[in-house]
Amino acid sequence: VTYDASGAAEFRSAVDRGAAIWNESVDGVELRPAASGRRADIRVLADNGWPRALPGPLGSGTVYIGRQAVNQGYDTVRISSHELGHILGLPDRKPGPCSSLMSGSSAGVSCTNPYPNAAEKAEVEENFSASVRASVPAVRSAAVGG
Numbered sequence: 001v002t003y004d005a006s007g008a009a010e011f012r013s014a015v016d017r018g019a020a021i022w023n024e025s026v027d028g029v030e031l032r033p034a035a036s037g038r039r040a041d042i043r044v045l046a047d048n049g050w051p052r053a054l055p056g057p058l059g060s061g062t063v064y065i066g067r068q069a070v071n072q073g074y075d076t077v078r079i080s081s082h083e084l085g086h087i088l089g090l091p092d093r094k095p096g097p098c099s100s101l102m103s104g105s106s107a108g109v110s111c112t113n114p115y116p117n118a119a120e121k122a123e124v125e126e127n128f129s130a131s132v133r134a135s136v137p138a139v140r141s142a143a144v145g146g
């Protein structure tokens with residue numbers, strides 16, 4: 001899937017890092033920057049609110065890297081990979097420990113872990129393998145003439 005972080009302002013490199021972390025962590029999906037002029041599956045924007053994701057169909061949607069959390073001290077790479085996790089089909093798991101990416105802000109501002117845990121990786125792999133299966137047309141066996 002492609003992403004466009006051109007609207008992510010000062011968080012652009014954190015978003016690139018978050019995408020790279022997902023690429024290191026799972027095999028079933030790869031996040032690549034969209035070619036210029038091409039519509040991206042994922043749009044990433046900076047704003048002054050709380051970070052959030054508006055997921056579309058699996059692997060698409062809009063992510064907001066909100067300065068409200070950054071100003072409180074939350075880590076920008078953890079925010080980026082957490083919000084991208086929503087786009088990859090993961091729900092919030094709050095409250096939760098720092099070892100969980102989807103525990104989000106509930107792990108506290110001191111938590112800078114940007115990596116999904118084993119269960120979160122497995123869930124993304126399953127989401128994308130299910131979506132590939134669903135998009136493969138059923139193969140009809142040829143009728144054998146009698």
Ligand SMILES: [Zn+2]
Pocket residue numbers: 082083086091092104
């Ligand atoms: Zn979340």
